[in-house]
Amino acid sequence: MIEKYRTQLAFLVMALLLIIVGVAQSWSVSIGIFNLCIVSAIMAMGVNLQWGYAGLFNAGVMGFTALGGLVAVLISHQPIYEAWSIAGTGMLISLFIVIVASISIFYISKYVNSVFKKRFLIVFVILLAAIGLGNFYGPSVDLIEDINPAKTGFLGGLGMPIIFSWVAAAFAAAFLAWIIGTVTLGLRSDYLAIATLGISEIVIAVLKHEEWLSRGVKNVTGLPRPVPYEIRLQESEWFINFIEWLNSSKLSAIETVSSKQDLLNKLVIEGSSIYVKLCYAGLFIIVLAVLFFLSQLALNSPWGRMLRAIRDNEVAASAMGKNIVGQHLQVFILGSAIIGIAGAMLTTLDGQFTPGTYQPLRFTFIIWVMVIVGGSGNNLGSIFGGFFIWFMWIEAEPISIAFISLVTSGLDYGDPIKMHLIASAPHMRLFIMGAILLITLRFMPRGVIPEKVVRPR
Amino acid sequence: MENYDLINALILLANFVIVPALSYGSQLALAALGITLVYAVLRFSNFAHGDLMAFGTMIAILITWLFQSWGLTAGVLPTALIALPFAMALTAAFCLITDKIVYKFYREQKSQPVVFMIVSVGVMFIMNAIVRFIIGPKDRTFFDGEKFIIKAVEFKSYTGLPEGLSIKSTQVLTIVIALITMVALFYFLQKTKMGKSMRAYSNNEDLALLSGINPDRVVMITWIIVGMLATIAGVLYGLDKSFKPFTYFQLLLPMFAAAIVGGIGNPLGAVAGGYIIAFSEVMLTYAYKKFFMYLLPTNLEPSGLMQFLSTDYKFAISFIILVIVLVIRPTGIFRGKTL
Numbered sequence: 001m002i003e004k005y006r007t008q009l010a011f012l013v014m015a016l017l018l019i020i021v022g023v024a025q026s027w028s029v030s031i032g033i034f035n036l037c038i039v040s041a042i043m044a045m046g047v048n049l050q051w052g053y054a055g056l057f058n059a060g061v062m063g064f065t066a067l068g069g070l071v072a073v074l075i076s077h078q079p080i081y082e083a084w085s086i087a088g089t090g091m092l093i094s095l096f097i098v099i100v101a102s103i104s105i106f107y108i109s110k111y112v113n114s115v116f117k118k119r120f121l122i123v124f125v126i127l128l129a130a131i132g133l134g135n136f137y138g139p140s141v142d143l144i145e146d147i148n149p150a151k152t153g154f155l156g157g158l159g160m161p162i163i164f165s166w167v168a169a170a171f172a173a174a175f176l177a178w179i180i181g182t183v184t185l186g187l188r189s190d191y192l193a194i195a196t197l198g199i200s201e202i203v204i205a206v207l208k209h210e211e212w213l214s215r216g217v218k219n220v221t222g223l224p225r226p227v228p229y230e231i232r233l234q235e236s237e238w239f240i241n242f243i244e245w246l247n248s249s250k251l252s253a254i255e256t257v258s259s260k261q262d263l264l265n266k267l268v269i270e271g272s273s274i275y276v277k278l279c280y281a282g283l284f285i286i287v288l289a290v291l292f293f294l295s296q297l298a299l300n301s302p303w304g305r306m307l308r309a310i311r312d313n314e315v316a317a318s319a320m321g322k323n324i325v326g327q328h329l330q331v332f333i334l335g336s337a338i339i340g341i342a343g344a345m346l347t348t349l350d351g352q353f354t355p356g357t358y359q360p361l362r363f364t365f366i367i368w369v370m371v372i373v374g375g376s377g378n379n380l381g382s383i384f385g386g387f388f389i390w391f392m393w394i395e396a397e398p399i400s401i402a403f404i405s406l407v408t409s410g411l412d413y414g415d416p417i418k419m420h421l422i423a424s425a426p427h428m429r430l431f432i433m434g435a436i437l438l439i440t441l442r443f444m445p446r447g448v449i450p451e452k453v454v455r456p457r
Numbered sequence: 458m459e460n461y462d463l464i465n466a467l468i469l470l471a472n473f474v475i476v477p478a479l480s481y482g483s484q485l486a487l488a489a490l491g492i493t494l495v496y497a498v499l500r501f502s503n504f505a506h507g508d509l510m511a512f513g514t515m516i517a518i519l520i521t522w523l524f525q526s527w528g529l530t531a532g533v534l535p536t537a538l539i540a541l542p543f544a545m546a547l548t549a550a551f552c553l554i555t556d557k558i559v560y561k562f563y564r565e566q567k568s569q570p571v572v573f574m575i576v577s578v579g580v581m582f583i584m585n586a587i588v589r590f591i592i593g594p595k596d597r598t599f600f601d602g603e604k605f606i607i608k609a610v611e612f613k614s615y616t617g618l619p620e621g622l623s624i625k626s627t628q629v630l631t632i633v634i635a636l637i638t639m640v641a642l643f644y645f646l647q648k649t650k651m652g653k654s655m656r657a658y659s660n661n662e663d664l665a666l667l668s669g670i671n672p673d674r675v676v677m678i679t680w681i682i683v684g685m686l687a688t689i690a691g692v693l694y695g696l697d698k699s700f701k702p703f704t705y706f707q708l709l710l711p712m713f714a715a716a717i718v719g720g721i722g723n724p725l726g727a728v729a730g731g732y733i734i735a736f737s738e739v740m741l742t743y744a745y746k747k748f749f750m751y752l753l754p755t756n757l758e759p760s761g762l763m764q765f766l767s768t769d770y771k772f773a774i775s776f777i778i779l780v781i782v783l784v785i786r787p788t789g790i791f792r793g794k795t796l
Binding site: 055057059183184187188189190191193194195197198199201202205206208209359360361365368369372423424427428429430431433434435437438441442445 | 501502504559562570571572574575576578579580581582583585586587589590591593594703706707709710713714717767769770772773775776779780783784787
């Protein structure tokens with residue numbers, strides 16, 4: 001019985017947990033968690049595509065997420081015309097040099113046969129490009145960063161609606177994945193893990209230090225939103241009427257006009273924040289649904305079956321004439337593109353881009369826990385994993401603080417051991433994550449919602 | 458002073474490139490040795506190694522504080538050196554416990570290496586949490602004793618040269634201790650019976666089992682060595698720079714790069730890889746302006762910093778070296794895979 005309704009049961013428990021938070025803490029918190037749960041679920045689906053379908057270990061989720069965030073900035077921020085007019089040409093020439101150098105290296109490695117000549121030519125091209133960049137790139141960067149450094153100091157973006165960045169982020173992440181994949185996928189599987197770990201660190205380093213690109217650690221704040229602002233909702237007539245109508249029974253119970261108005265104001269402020277979060281939730285659910293539908297379609301297509309065949313037995317699949325490296329590259333690119341979308345959505349939700357907050361534990365390894373706990377190879381499992389693990393990640397802190405307060409309740413307030421333990425309580429969430437991962441791997445190695453093998457008729 | 462320009466340039470290089478790179482390389486080599494041993498004997502990439510180092514260092518710091526509170530110091534040497542053997546023993550025990558609770562199950566199941574790798578991610582989370590829980594995520598220095606062996610000022614007044622050479626005692630300590638550790642490890646692997654059986658097990662598991670080698674013992678000894686190496690590497694790094702859990706986690710990339718560049722599974726390769734990564738990192742991020750100012754005539758002095766890459770990108774260097782080696786010679790410099 002439980003086996004049969006496992007999926008439904010898992011999601012029911014999840015919904016109950018969110019409802020409990022809604023009632024016990026507040027609905028605003030609950031919907032906030034829900035939104036991030038969806039973003040996590042999308043990331044987990046991307047990793048699931050790579051790991052669950054194809055068995056690729058991508059330890060660079062953070063890099064693709066951050067790249068998605070960067071794309072959100074570059075698409076939505078207003079262009080800084082001053083910077084473009086002063087240093088735009090220099091930057092465009094630098095870009096041109098990089099492109100020409102990359103294309104020539106590509107053709108040299110493809111058409112020059114002698115190994116020695118090939119390496120010599122590649123080094124030569126890189127040196128030429130470095131000299132060219134030294135003349136154009138460096139000075140332009142200084143010029144850009146000098147323009148109003150407290151507020152802008154970067155090139156700005158395209159000034160388009162931020163929703164477009166969700167699509168653009170997919171392409172950007174796919175491009176990065178194509179480069180990494182071409183270099184590392186032919187090698188042994190653990191090397192991919194290390195290489196992606198390295199790439200993600202490099203992406204973060206670039207975002208932190210290239211201030212002309214996205215202001216580095218000075219952060220870009222105030223990105224435009226795809227949904228209304230709370231303050232405008234609170235002023236608009238229809239929203240106030242709507243809230244009044246929703247709470248009419250509560251309001252009519254109050255006698256005096258002034259306290260009625262006070263309560264209404266409070267309700268409107270609370271309601272506007274929930275309304276905005278619900279708008280985001282609506283947008284995110286659409287993205288999640290589309291991606292889930294496509295992933296499911298891919299999984300049950302001949303392409304999906306081929307990937308699983310490659311995953312389960314590379315030698316046999318290769319003997320059947322499947323191009324293993326090529327298929328791995330394809331699925332690696334697709335999975336990374338999905339992670340890129342999630343990254344852009346995350347930055348959209350935050351309304352700001354803060355490269356300093358990207359940390360591998362939070363953005364790479366947590367996603368892995370989600371996939372493993374949810375059930376690798378199963379998209380519903382990944383969605384559940386994304387929801388459950390994100391929920392635990394947020395709620396672990398209050399839980400561990402409550403737990404530690406309970407354990408140390410015998411000690412006086414101000415006792416050094418107690419103070420240290422309570423101050424350290426937030427670190428318990430890492431412990432809980434590790435414990436959940438290890439327990440799942442040990443007792444439920446296929447995850448909460450295991451992979452189903454669908455046999456075609 | 459015209460004639461001394463070359464000497465000045467060399468001293469400058471020794472001060473800012475050679476000595477720091479040698480000590481950083483020794484630390485990386487010890488860390489990479491741990492990774493390579495786990496890979497050779499237990500056959501997986503251990504993501505928890507950075508946090509194991511942090512754990513060992515944390516134990517050493519706690520014991521150091523205990524000794525300091527007793528008034529026990531090592532005079533000119535840092536107190537942490539007295540604490541080191543105890544920390545090594547405790548970390549080795551911790552490794553054995555982790556193996557018994559976590560890894561043993563998967564070994565008996567004969568799980569795939571990638572499963573071990575994911576398990577090591579779980580262990581990484583837990584170790585990370587333990588370290589942050591006990592000692593906190595902040596930066597800590599636990600160095601005491603004499604800081605410099607040669608001070609820049611003394612060197613200047615002694616030699617009369619305008620360029621000073623300063624050598625920190627931690628740098629010399631690192632190099633000396635690392636050398637002793639490596640010699641001991643290679644002696645153990647090459648000459649002792651246990652070391653030979655470890656190499657045999659790593660080379661061909663089935664054949665080793667047939668010749669009567671006890672696999673449990675091999676695994677046990679490996680974890681003990683790995684725990685001790687990680688502690689030594691972590692403490693030396695912490696003494697030389699400072700202890701911060703997140704930095705230790707970030708060392709994972711250069712450590713793995715060192716092990717893979719040298720040929721993963723090959724101890725000699727790990728040592729070579731450690732120095733290669735360290736030297737490239739330091740040499741490529743050093744600003745050579747002053748160096749060229751000594752060597753070139755005044756009218757040819759460089760205008761820029763003469764820095765190949767800003768220090769912000771030192772992670773990129775280990776990564777690029779890794780990629781270049783993997784593309785040109787996928788097995789690493791010393792063909793890896795067995796001890």
